[in-house]
Amino acid sequence: MKPDIHPKTSATKFKCACGNVTTVLSVIGGERTVEVCSNCHPFYTGKAKLMDTAGRIEKFRKRYAQHSK
Numbered sequence: 001m002k003p004d005i006h007p008k009t010s011a012t013k014f015k016c017a018c019g020n021v022t023t024v025l026s027v028i029g030g031e032r033t034v035e036v037c038s039n040c041h042p043f044y045t046g047k048a049k050l051m052d053t054a055g056r057i058e059k060f061r062k063r064y065a066q067h068s069k
Helices: 055-066
Strands: 012-015 019-027 030-034
Touching: none
Parallel strands: 012 030
Antiparallel strands: 012 019
């Protein structure tokens, strides 16, 4: 690899609105604030709302069953 072509990385603190602080290596550096992290995001906490896709599929099949006959 060529020397001196890669950006310098430093420790960066990401502070979430829920109070969680994560330190990672990044080219940004310093401290940043984020609105959502893995501790409070609904997908990771198991509180995500699932959409009723079965109802949509049945509605689609019912609508287009007339055309296929």
